Amino acid sequence: MTQRNKTAVIGGGMAGCAAAKELLKSGVDVVVYEASPGLGGRARSWHRAEIEPDVGVNLWFTSFYRIMFDRIREYGLEDQLVDMSNNVIVVDDGTPAELLSDSLRSLFRYPHVPLRDRIRFLTATAKETLRRRQLDIFDPLKLAPFDDGTTAAQYGRKILSRRGFDSLLRPEIESFWLWSCEEISAAHVRAMQAQVAGAKFYVFLNGMEVIAERNAEGADIRLEHEVTNLQMDGDGVLVSARDAGGTVSEERFDDVVVATTAPVAAKLTAALPTGTVSQDIREFLESQRYEPALSVSYLVDYSSMPSEAHIVAAGADDPPVKTIITFPRQVRDEEGRPVDKHLAFVYPGRAATRRLLGLPAEEQFAETSRLVTRLWPDFPADAEPFQIAERPHAMPVPEPGRYRRSARVIRQQRGPVVFAGDYFTSPISEAAMLSGMRAAEALTAVSR
Numbered sequence: 001m002t003q004r005n006k007t008a009v010i011g012g013g014m015a016g017c018a019a020a021k022e023l024l025k026s027g028v029d030v031v032v033y034e035a036s037p038g039l040g041g042r043a044r045s046w047h048r049a050e051i052e053p054d055v056g057v058n059l060w061f062t063s064f065y066r067i068m069f070d071r072i073r074e075y076g077l078e079d080q081l082v083d084m085s086n087n088v089i090v091v092d093d094g095t096p097a098e099l100l101s102d103s104l105r106s107l108f109r110y111p112h113v114p115l116r117d118r119i120r121f122l123t124a125t126a127k128e129t130l131r132r133r134q135l136d137i138f139d140p141l142k143l144a145p146f147d148d149g150t151t152a153a154q155y156g157r158k159i160l161s162r163r164g165f166d167s168l169l170r171p172e173i174e175s176f177w178l179w180s181c182e183e184i185s186a187a188h189v190r191a192m193q194a195q196v197a198g199a200k201f202y203v204f205l206n207g208m209e210v211i212a213e214r215n216a217e218g219a220d221i222r223l224e225h226e227v228t229n230l231q232m233d234g235d236g237v238l239v240s241a242r243d244a245g246g247t248v249s250e251e252r253f254d255d256v257v258v259a260t261t262a263p264v265a266a267k268l269t270a271a272l273p274t275g276t277v278s279q280d281i282r283e284f285l286e287s288q289r290y291e292p293a294l295s296v297s298y299l300v301d302y303s304s305m306p307s308e309a310h311i312v313a314a315g316a317d318d319p320p321v322k323t324i325i326t327f328p329r330q331v332r333d334e335e336g337r338p339v340d341k342h343l344a345f346v347y348p349g350r351a352a353t354r355r356l357l358g359l360p361a362e363e364q365f366a367e368t369s370r371l372v373t374r375l376w377p378d379f380p381a382d383a384e385p386f387q388i389a390e391r392p393h394a395m396p397v398p399e400p401g402r403y404r405r406s407a408r409v410i411r412q413q414r415g416p417v418v419f420a421g422d423y424f425t426s427p428i429s430e431a432a433m434l435s436g437m438r439a440a441e442a443l444t445a446v447s448r
């Protein structure tokens, strides 16, 4: 039995930093390699001094995120929480209607689907809510038994009419995650239904990355260090990393947590022996698909848009624009006085996103401005283009059967190389943290 003292965490996102915290707690020395200039990965916001608060894309979390709330209490971050209203507006053929997850009244008044579907939706939600503990949206070990090969669309059409599904359940899923319900496991939708009733929504005043940063405190954090190669060295692993200046350095570790997206993880570990990364794990990593995301933001006059709103498209088609999210912000006028505005984030649909990724920002703004009125006809013509965030690997797709495969891989994980990331479950920061904690546990639970 050997004491394993030194672990490299590759990727300083929510998963990697959560893993770092657990490893540090068990007395291991941790080095976090992060390719970008800051921690937080996809949960990291961008910051611009001319808006207040200065955060751009600000990720939501809900009252049912358990690890997140434990950390908030542990780090005394309660004063960083900002309540957000859950103001979902579903637009069907140009007609908007409110649909709030915490209001029965809004469900019963919802005009886009027949009353029979609203009652069936309520009954199905109540049924899943009773299974809340098992239908845990963050945990593939619990979700695996529900992942029976059925797609979300098949499930939705079983409990609702076609119209009921396309204008009630589908927009609630597709506008938040951008996938098509035809491509994802019914287990994801059922878990969402089980958790969301009555949930409260929050953002962090200065961005969610604060949790990643606090989790990694105590580790040796190497920002702008991209890991380029992993190689076995006896029973340890040699990690090669390139810094911002292009210098490549090598260091030996007892163990490694690979906490990047799945394609990067597959590439970095492709040459390791199958005794270290099994064929099953390798195939799992290589088979993960991601939906890309393009977030195109504008500053608009406060009164021109509903506030703290998720404006989403109804219907089965992939629309030109899927979602608009509005966050209140202040900017300074010429005299330095604060003026209320909205930062409106526009998410083009799946096909439009693929078409626009990688184009120059002016073209992305021009095309999005042209498309956005198809979802929200009153989107102000004088909206001021502000910032674009591109994520080619945004949302890992929970294909039918994926939770069962994740659960199998989690049970197989053992050192010196383990994996963590939201592709084990869903693109949710809480799920990413849980996967990081599990990866750390796989290294520390057994002395090897």
Ligand SMILES: Cc1cc2nc3c(=O)[nH]c(=O)nc-3n(C[C@H](O)[C@H](O)[C@H](O)COP(=O)(O)OP(=O)(O)OC[C@H]3O[C@@H](n4cnc5c(N)ncnc54)[C@H](O)[C@@H]3O)c2cc1C
Binding pocket: 010, 011, 012, 013, 014, 015, 016, 033, 034, 035, 036, 039, 040, 041, 042, 043, 044, 058, 059, 060, 061, 225, 226, 227, 228, 259, 260, 261, 264, 293, 295, 391, 393, 394, 395, 420, 421, 422, 423, 426, 427, 428, 429, 430, 432
């Ligand atoms: C548009 C969008 C909106 C979202 N909204 C929400 C939301 O509202 N609420 C919510 O809870 N979740 C949301 N999510 C999901 C959430 O952001 C992710 O699930 C979570 O951040 C994933 O964390 P991760 O650690 O698994 O991966 P990542 O965040 O991708 O972290 C991986 C890290 O590895 C680094 N890396 C990659 N390659 C290397 C290398 N070779 N060497 C070193 N470092 C490397 C990357 O730079 C990155 O920092 C959203 C995601 C997107 C894309």
